[in-house]
Amino acid sequence: MKNTIFAFNDDSPKYKQIYEQFKLFIERGDIPANHPLPSIRQLAESLQVSRNTTLSAYEQLVAEGYIRGEGRKGYFVNELEPLLFQNALIPPMNKRTKSQTKSLIDFRAGAVDQSHFPLKIWRRIANQVLALQESFRYGHPFGEESLREQIATYLLQSRGVKTDPSAIIIGSSTQQMLIYLGQILKDDFPSIIVEDPGYDGAKEAFQFHRLTLEALPVYETGADFSKLKQMESRLIYVTPSHQSPIGVSMSIQERQMLIHWANKIQGYIIEDDYDSEFRYTQQPFPALASIDSTRVIYLGNFSKSFLPGIRLSYMVLPKQLINHYKNQFLRFESTTSLLSQLTMAKLMEEGEWNRHIKRMRLVYKRKMQCIVSELRKHFKQEVTIIGEQSGLYLLIKVHVNHSEEWLIERASLHGVKVYPTSIYFIKNHSNQPIIKLGFSNLTCEEIQFGVELLKKAWSK
């Protein structure tokens, strides 16, 4: 073995380069099985390195099983199957295929207003939290106690929901929580009633457990609850405060009827209260769970009201389910950032959360007024506005002889991104295209410009 084969470079330690070279020799079969290797001293001298260096290289090879030491006899190569060692990079997959045209205005729902975010306060508290000892461990599987206490207080004050922190489970997203929840429900509840149209993400989560879906039609006037009688499911997923995506709210009679229904058939109502904080014409309606929570699973999140990127959601489980859930998931690690949980708990404790919601309700109310008046100004009777009383988006039914796809593509050509609603429908399809416009991270000027562009795009 000549020294020249070892062209040492400066990129890694010499012992590592020796180890890698020998590994390659052995894998390629250049040094056959059971062949003796040079002794540590011989190799060190021939390579002009220290004995420690060659010893380290051999030790690594021994530890990984490439060679063996036989005491005074020295080192020998082990048996090794000539395997196909991976040598080609996996070709890039799923690269973006469509050329992405840069949009001037993006009416995307799901972002939040950046300019009014309490950046300094969040930073200050997040930095404090990083100094705590408890930030350096795994968190509680069901969420940090301090945050669950704050959520319980908030739910009582703002949503009328009376609960105990121990009935609250903290998770990272509504869908993740529905998947976990589904695990304890699927045996007793093989099917579920969902709103049609309704939140597609929830349907996906129920299909994860292969639940059968029964569609409850929802119109601008509300859900057609008379259909409940014909349904077999004892489980229903609803958005009572602000139907997603139609925007209608359930009346107290409908709420009572639904609770009666669940009590009678021993079923459960999953109430997704995803953006109840933002109601503009009245104060937020009390939650379904505030009337009678015996058969209501209440879901809430911080994605719309605070920041989607912190991935912080929660659910309140009724008494009959909480122990079952906790037994099932006791040995599962939390899915939610401990740092975000502790920071949010402190922010709520300091009253900053309530201040933020109050401020944002005004901010979003002005934006909603802006988009509604712009749409009326430019489109007059050509569109029907749906769901302007609450939330961070509205729908427009466009009275044209064109498809949803056409409307979206035409808008895109004019630099405006708008969104479909057909993905929310199961059977209860609309006879005219309905477009979704989110506005939470747009200024009123951007909204004005966007609506003008839309008018141009859809004229002709």
Place this chain on the structure above:
Amino acid sequence: MKNTIFAFNDDSPKYKQIYEQFKLFIERGDIPANHPLPSIRQLAESLQVSRNTTLSAYEQLVAEGYIRGEGRKGYFVNELEPLLFQNALIPPMNKRTKSQTKSLIDFRAGAVDQSHFPLKIWRRIANQVLALQESFRYGHPFGEESLREQIATYLLQSRGVKTDPSAIIIGSSTQQMLIYLGQILKDDFPSIIVEDPGYDGAKEAFQFHRLTLEALPVYETGADFSKLKQMESRLIYVTPSHQSPIGVSMSIQERQMLIHWANKIQGYIIEDDYDSEFRYTQQPFPALASIDSTRVIYLGNFSKSFLPGIRLSYMVLPKQLINHYKNQFLRFESTTSLLSQLTMAKLMEEGEWNRHIKRMRLVYKRKMQCIVSELRKHFKQEVTIIGEQSGLYLLIKVHVNHSEEWLIERASLHGVKVYPTSIYFIKNHSNQPIIKLGFSNLTCEEIQFGVELLKKAWSK
């Protein structure tokens, strides 16, 4: 209706107090259905408030369905079923029952060293990230591109795994990822081979999908792979770099054999490389996925090497699974904090990650040496140390005629918290109790003190 029933307080707006009082009257049946209400003007005068105030209260009641307006005829109470309105707080559940004795020394695995955490750097980058526009939206369902690119680079350099960022999926925890992964595997793979003893959290995740478990016995010398032939499963979950909890590493021959096995039966190997960064006697072994990744699902995480509380894990899927996975989970929101992902990507890009790992390897190596020498000094032949070559914990087999439970309780009485290993075993039980000692967040002084206390606790 007398004014005296409205004792306005200063806690909430007057319109809200009026609304709530009327709501209560209606719910209790004090005002019967179809009964007329005082006009807005009458009520305003009688309560000495503005008409806007009474109007707001009535509008809220109308919106929620408690009352209806009939034009010039005025307002009337709607039909309402006398429901059981929730009136009692749910009694506290699952409060801590055991009185918790304060431990002097806690040998818990799963925390990280706080004193060497790059606090300033993390804070600086996290604060930068909060100023980015992309931090205010929902993230990519499979994880941020920038982090996936950094992970791909890291895996190639440190673990020998060649991959493309598009084959990487970012999740919040190993268990959450195993649950999602299980969804696309469970139909083709009704059972799975797991190490015995092995990581309990993985078993829980497989049981989520009701997979049958086949136990592969693992000893201090390694797994008994001769048993593979008798097994029916085509799926195996292993920890090749550092068997959890025994600590042994797979030799290259064992790795090759396992890959051959998976290729031959068209199965998959789930390689959990959970703490490979911390190997003290040699450099970290290359991953199984570095030899041949066709049938290897590689899992990694930042919980041991960086911070468990940020909840950041990832998996690399082989080509045959990636599209299936992406189709299944395309419409699922990410479960991981966008802020943590962007911060970690920047930290890795700046080289801080590699520096951190290097530093921590030394820190933990010293702690491992400390605990090993203390155990040898105090216990001599009374305990056998297992797994001292890598990781953030070790096991000790205690040569006494006492149970694991007795050892833990005795230690607890002396102020030391130590941990069981029986939870990791399926059938392959040890004849003598084995105790787990984590040390990552203890100083050498604390370790010394803790081992001294243990010696006292277990003598007599």
